[in-house]
Amino acid sequence: MPISFLLAIIISTGLSFFLTPLVRDFFIQKNWVENPKEKQKKTHNATAVSSVPRGGGIPIFIAVLITSIIFLPIDKHLIGIILASLVTLIVGLFDDVKDISPKIRFLFNIIVALIIVASGIGIAFVSNPITGGIIDLSFLKINFNFFGTHSIWVISDILAIFWIIWCMNIVGWATGVDGQLPGFVAISAFFIGLLAIRYSTDIAQWPVIILAGAVCGSYLGFLPFNFFPQSIMPGYSGKSLAGFLLAVLAILSGAKLATLIFLLFIPMLDAVYTIIRRIINKKPIYLGDGKHFHHQLLRIGWSRRTIAIFYWFISLTLGIVSLYLNSQQKLYFFLACSFLIFGIFINFSKRK
Numbered sequence: 001m002p003i004s005f006l007l008a009i010i011i012s013t014g015l016s017f018f019l020t021p022l023v024r025d026f027f028i029q030k031n032w033v034e035n036p037k038e039k040q041k042k043t044h045n046a047t048a049v050s051s052v053p054r055g056g057g058i059p060i061f062i063a064v065l066i067t068s069i070i071f072l073p074i075d076k077h078l079i080g081i082i083l084a085s086l087v088t089l090i091v092g093l094f095d096d097v098k099d100i101s102p103k104i105r106f107l108f109n110i111i112v113a114l115i116i117v118a119s120g121i122g123i124a125f126v127s128n129p130i131t132g133g134i135i136d137l138s139f140l141k142i143n144f145n146f147f148g149t150h151s152i153w154v155i156s157d158i159l160a161i162f163w164i165i166w167c168m169n170i171v172g173w174a175t176g177v178d179g180q181l182p183g184f185v186a187i188s189a190f191f192i193g194l195l196a197i198r199y200s201t202d203i204a205q206w207p208v209i210i211l212a213g214a215v216c217g218s219y220l221g222f223l224p225f226n227f228f229p230q231s232i233m234p235g236y237s238g239k240s241l242a243g244f245l246l247a248v249l250a251i252l253s254g255a256k257l258a259t260l261i262f263l264l265f266i267p268m269l270d271a272v273y274t275i276i277r278r279i280i281n282k283k284p285i286y287l288g289d290g291k292h293f294h295h296q297l298l299r300i301g302w303s304r305r306t307i308a309i310f311y312w313f314i315s316l317t318l319g320i321v322s323l324y325l326n327s328q329q330k331l332y333f334f335l336a337c338s339f340l341i342f343g344i345f346i347n348f349s350k351r352k
Contacts, residue, residue, distance in 0.1 A: 004071060004213075005197065005212075006213070008067050008209075008210050008212075008213030008214050008216075008241060009190075009213040009214075009216050011214075011217065012064065012066075012213065012217025012218045012220075012221065013208040013218070013220045013221040014065040014217075014220055014221065015059070015221065016059045016060060016062075016063040016218045016221025016222050017222075018223065019059035020056070020059040020232060021225065022059075022224045023053075023055050023056075024232040026248070027054070027232070030052050032053055032054070032096065033051035033052060033054075034053070034054060035054045035234065036054055039339045043107055047132060052230055052239075053233070054096035054097075054233045054234070054236070054237070056182075056232055056234035056238030057088075057089045057092045057093065057234065057237050057238040057240070058089070058237065059221070059222060060218040060219060060234075061086070061089045061218075061237075062178050063214065063217065063218035064085070064211075064218045064245065065082060065085070067210070067213070067214035067217065067218075068210065068214050072207055072211070073209040076120055077119055077120060077121055078207070079117020079253075080115055080116055080120070081118065081119070081211075083119075083121070083314050084115040084116050084244065084248075088108075088244050091236075091237075091240075092236040092239075092240050093237050094214060095234075095236035096123060096235035096236055100324055103286075105236070106169075109165045109168050109240075110165060112244060113165055114161065114166070117157045119159065120250065121162045121251055122156040122159075122251070123137055123156050123159045123251055124259070125138070126257060127258060128327070135156045136154070137155045137156040137159060160251060162247070163250075163257060164244060164250070164308075166247075167243040167246055167247035167250075168259070169271075170241065170243065170264075170267055170270075171185070171239060171242050171246065171264065171267060171271065172236065172272065173271055173292060174267040174292070176294040176295055176298075177228070177298070177304040177307045178226060178227055178228035178230035178305075178308060178310055179227035179230065179305075179308040180294060180308045181219075181226075181238070181239055181242060182220070182222050182223040182234065182312045183311065184264070184267070184309060184314075185215070185242045185318050186217075186219040186220040187263070188212075188260065188319070189212045189215040189246065190213075190216045190247045191259075191263060191320075191322060191323070192253055192259065192260070192263070193209050193212030193216065194323065195256065195322070196212060196253050199254070204341075205253065207252065208249060208252045208253045210247055211249060211255075215245045219242065222234070222238070227308065228303075229307050233335055246264070251346070257349045258331070262321075262322050262334060263315055263318055263319055265315075265334070265337065265341075266293060266314050267311075269338060270293040274292060279287075287301040294307050297335070
């Protein structure tokens with residue numbers, strides 16, 4: 001394992017661990033905290049009695065930023081990632097301090113995705129899990145001159161925009177209990193880094209290794225303060241950054257979209273089931289209904305600690321499995337598990 005990967009994790013973890021209590025105390029001082037009654041309503045857990053600040057995106061962003069600048073050259077891709085991350089953070093902090101409209105958040109999701117595409121990061125191909133080959137997405141290209149020659153890869157860029165927006169939202173849905181999100185995000189980033197190390201002879205994978213280590217460490221350092229009983233929450237700033245950074249890592253690592261879907265198995269399926277359920281019930285997709293998988297586990301008596309650890313365990317297990325399965329095997333494994341989990345979701349939906 002490259003020493004730079006470990007150093008990125010260690011430095012980012014240390015920065016996040018040091019900065020998180022400072023941000024927490026500042027938010028408490030400003031009384032930027034979440035109403036405990038609202039929190040009970042969201043999580044259906046009567047033990048949530050303390051006001052808790054949000055704003056977790058601040059230490060996470062700073063940790064990733066400093067670690068990346070230490071190890072990575074400043075190029076257009078890194079500038080694009082930093083700029084898009086900053087926009088995500090700012091919008092997230094507005095929501096953390098004073099809730100803003102989901103429509104406004106979604107608009108900035110699109111802007112963030114466009115910044116990434118404009119910086120030259122796109123999905124040129126995806127793996128074909130059936131044949132084992134690749135599907136080229138760069139065939140439809142529009143060339144134009146604007147202070148130089150530029151190209152728009154239509155299919156590639158549209159897919160990248162959709163992918164980033166998707167991840168920014170569905171990852172954020174899996175934040176219902178203390179410690180749930182930072183744990184599985186750190187694990188997912190760690191395994192993306194390990195997979196990139198496998199192809200470290202390709203110089204294009206080195207930024208992925210460092211960035212994955214930085215993301216892993218930033219959420220790992222935040223975790224002790226977010227685990228039950230949490231003293232600070234990721235907030236929209238922390239959870240939207242998580243989805244954004246994981247989405248970009250999946251693209252940069254060689255269009256490993258299927259790998260990230262595999263690592264985020266439960267959140268991804270929960271999101272699909274949630275969207276289908278809300279469409280059937282003729283309710284807005286973006287409005288919460290307290291029926292996510294973690295909510296259902298709370299209802300049947302699982303503790304917050306148990307649910308968080310369960311999510312970590314699933315991500316860790318699938319991360320280990322992902323190191324040994326090819327694309328076709330991952331597809332079959334994913335489909336088999338999907339039927340099982342969907343059956344559980346449907347069973348839960350019948351409960352009052």
